[in-house]
Amino acid sequence: GDCALRAKQAGFDGIEVHAGHGYLIAEFMSTYVNKRTDKYGGCLDNRLRFVNEIYTNIRGKVGDDFPVMIRFSADEVVQGGRDISESRVLAKLFAEWGFDALHVSSGAYGDHNKGIVSPMYVSHAWTVDFAAEIKRIVDIPVFTVNRINDPRMADGLLEMGKADFIGMGRGSLADPELPNKAKAGDLTAIRYCIGCMQGCVGKLLVGEAITCLVNPSLGQEYQLDYRKVTKPKKVLIAGGGPGGLEAARAAAIKGHAVTLYEKGSFLGGQFKSAAYPPCKGELATYTNWITSELDQLGVTIHLNRELTKELVAAEKPDTVIVATGGTPCKPAIKGIDKALVVTAEDALLGNVATGDQIVVAGGGEVGSETAAHLAMQQRDVTIIEMLPKICSDLDGVNKFNLMKILREYEVNQLTQTKVVEILDDGVIIENSQGQQTLPADTVVIALGYRPNNQLAEALSAVHNHVIVIGGAVKTSNAMVAINDGFNAGLSL
Known part of the structure; x- marks a missing residue:
């Protein structure tokens, strides 16, 4: 209650009690964890006593005119966990107590199938029917959530009456301007969440600040400077993979004249092949988005043309960014060069x-x-x-x-x-x-892969401002490459 009051005094529009996903309140509510034999365990009323006391304390301190919502898992998707049958009862009780809205989620820690935060293997909007069921029996607003990152998908769910509000967590991390872009009808400009979970959940689970594979500015917005430079530089970029593309975008935002060279016939590098395995097709949305951004920013792109030492010497750029990525490792296995x-x-x-x-x-x-x-x-x-x-x-x-x-x-x-x-x-x-x-x-x-840094080594003899990023330094993943590219382009 004291925390809720501080939130109100700080200017927040409302608060949400998190009673889902296997956290403390959820543990009291569900028999898969709660084995108590006192007044906080056993029957449903006892298991809800803890959350009821929390709500009563909050409401007594923030007053009746301050929105207090509750989030809970309609189906905990773990052995012995709560399913929708008991969650319907919970929903009616929460509404009777005085909660202003219900945020219907799913899952708990231990659910490896679909997860609290669902990966790209899980279908979009897969929990909406839980929200729809609960919406039929309560008179307060109902939120639905999980893998809803497309505005038209959200509109459709509202039109179908599945819920009153759509929650977009990762979609908002990937592109905070998503609602404004949707409102303007510019849906191709949206930088869509790809459901990789590397920067958000992945970082959270190891105790680090969250970031985002497709949005490297996440978490450091307050310290970034996007103002145009007074003296634009001529920048050449080698490599059209995620790192090179992001370097080109960031440098162009700063006002530099950017030309990107890709020796292959397409952009995206290994991100293109990474989209082919089952359930990973959404990776292609990032490549499509950033290609469109580069076009609008006026970046010159040369496909089927490799940036060489001779070309650099002829073009005389101010800066060269080497984003040549890695090449597949071929260990000394007898017969590895055979046709098969x-x-x-x-x-x-x-x-x-x-x-x-x-x-x-x-x-x-x-x-x-x-x-x-x-x-x-x-x-x-x-x-x-x-x-x-x-x-x-x-x-x-x-x-x-x-x-x-x-x-x-x-x-x-x-x-x-x-x-x-x-x-x-x-x-x-x-x-x-x-x-x-x-x-x-x-x-x-x-x-695995090994760094493809031959160009970087060759350029050291003819140019004094070469920046090497991503897999050309050390093979890792697209999130590291994109972050390297963003920082390199923005630092010029």
């Missing part, structure tokens, strides 16, 4: 034909997603991984959903196993049981 060996990126993009029996060397995120992509094409796929488990570089919820696809499509997983030799028609593997030969029409290499 392809990279994960080429397999995903369809640049190569793959056979019916496929061995994927590497069971990290890239290898496992590629295996899922190929298995869904009715191929016989085996993953070879030296570590005890595959997908060890993924968070719990994304790993759970990817593993479910791998199981459904019967992808064979051989862990604590290494590839010894690649033959013309198979691979020799080795583990604790000794060596054996697996037949294979295609061998996909997904063994």
Whole structure:
């Protein structure tokens, strides 16, 4: 109650009591945690005593004219947790007590299926029917939430009467101007959340300040300076992946004359192939958005043209940003240069034909997603991984959903196993049981990346202001590359 009063005095328009997702209040409310035998446990009225006392204390201090909402999970999606049947009762009681609105969410910690914050593997707006059920039995506003990041989707849910309000958490982090852009009808200008969870939930779970893969300014808005420079520079950028694109955008915002060179035929770099595995198509929205932004900012883009030392010497730029990313690692495995060996990126993009029996060397995120992509094409796929488990570089919820696809499509997983030799028609593997030969029409290499920094080394002899970013420095992920690019472009 004291905290709520401070919020009111500070100028907030209302407060929300968080009674969902397995936090303390939710624990009292649900039998999957609450095993008490005193007046705070057992029957429903006892389990709700704690939240009732909290509400009474809050209302007594903020008054009747200050909105007090409550958020709760309609379905906790864990063994022994509450489902919609009891949540309907909760909703009516909350309304009777005097709560001004109900925020209907789902999930609790321990739910690896859809998660409190759902990843891209989970369908959009999947909890709205819970809100719709509750809306039928209460007379106060009902909020719905979860994977609703498109304004037209939100409008449709309101028109259908599913809820009275739409909550957009991650959508607002990705683009705080989303409502204004939607109001203006400029939906292509919206920087959509892609559901990756790397910067928001991923950072939160390790105790760091949240950020956003597609919005590198998140959390540091108060210290950023977007004012145009008085003396624009000529900036050349090598590489049209996420890092290079973001560097171009940031530099152009500052007023610099930016030209980007991409040796390939498309923009997006590895982000393009990353959108091909199951449920990851939304990654393409970032590339589309930033390409449109660069066009409006007047950035010159050259496809199928590599930035070279000679070109830099001829153009005489003030700054060169090297965003050449990484190249697939090809360890010294006997036979790795045979015709049946392809990279994960080429397999995903369809640049190569793959056979019916496929061995994927590497069971990290890239290898496992590629295996899922190929298995869904009715191929016989085996993953070879030296570590005890595959997908060890993924968070719990994304790993759970990817593993479910791998199981459904019967992808064979051989862990604590290494590839010894690649033959013309198979691979020799080795583990604790000794060596054996697996037949294979295609061998996909997904063994990580190494920095592609040859251009950076060559430029050091002809230019004194070269900035190297992203995977060209150290291979990591798109969030690091985009953040590097943003900071490099804005610092010029």
